[in-house]
Amino acid sequence: MKVESGFIWQGDKKLDFYEQEFEQNFLTYSREEFEKKANLWISTLNCAEYLQEVDNALTKEEENAAYWLQPETTSKLFQRIDKELITLKAEALVEKGTGCEYMFTNSRLGELALLYKIFKRDQQTLTLIIKKMIPYIENRGEKIV
Numbered sequence: 444m445k446v447e448s449g450f451i452w453q454g455d456k457k458l459d460f461y462e463q464e465f466e467q468n469f470l471t472y473s474r475e476e477f478e479k480k481a482n483l484w485i486s487t488l489n490c491a492e493y494l495q496e497v498d499n500a501l502t503k504e505e506e507n508a509a510y511w512l513q514p515e516t517t518s519k520l521f522q523r524i525d526k527e528l529i530t531l532k533a534e535a536l537v538e539k540g541t542g543c544e545y546m547f548t549n550s551r552l553g554e555l556a557l558l559y560k561i562f563k564r565d566q567q568t569l570t571l572i573i574k575k576m577i578p579y580i581e582n583r584g585e586k587i588v
Contacts, residue, residue, distance in 0.1 A: 458513065466516050473520055477527040485532050489541035491554045497528045497561055525564050533568040543575035 458466075480500070484493045504524060508517040536558075537543040546555045562568040 458515070461513065466513075466519070469516070470519055470523060474523040474527060477524050481527050481532050485535055490536050490539045490545070491541060491551070491557070493532075493536060494554065494557045494561055498557060500524075500528065501561075501564075529561060529568060530565045533562060533565070533571050537571045537575055543572055544579065547576065547579040 477500075480496075484496050488496065501524070504520070508520060512520065539545075543555075543558070545551070546558065558572065559569075562572060
């Protein structure tokens, strides 16, 4: 079928070759690259800077994936990216000197919003924010009373 901007394939979508020869290698390489980036960022950046790098990387990868990848590959890719950049680094991020406690104490609302935006990609990491929020709220309440 011809459309204005090109052709649309209407046959069967068999991705065996794509999955074996491209997707597996691509996903492995991508995971390794994001693992390296996450390790570098977590060791050299403060919490807010790390979150900004993650946000930028996710935006860039979403744009690239929408253009270049099969939808099936995109979901697999983001499972790996989220794990490397968020899930595996979440605890270290909230425990940093510039992490949750610092953000709450210094009213860093923009940074807290970015933290939430990133952590909500993995619902389990939100509990780490809650664990830091409870003592903060209790402390603030005690000061008021």
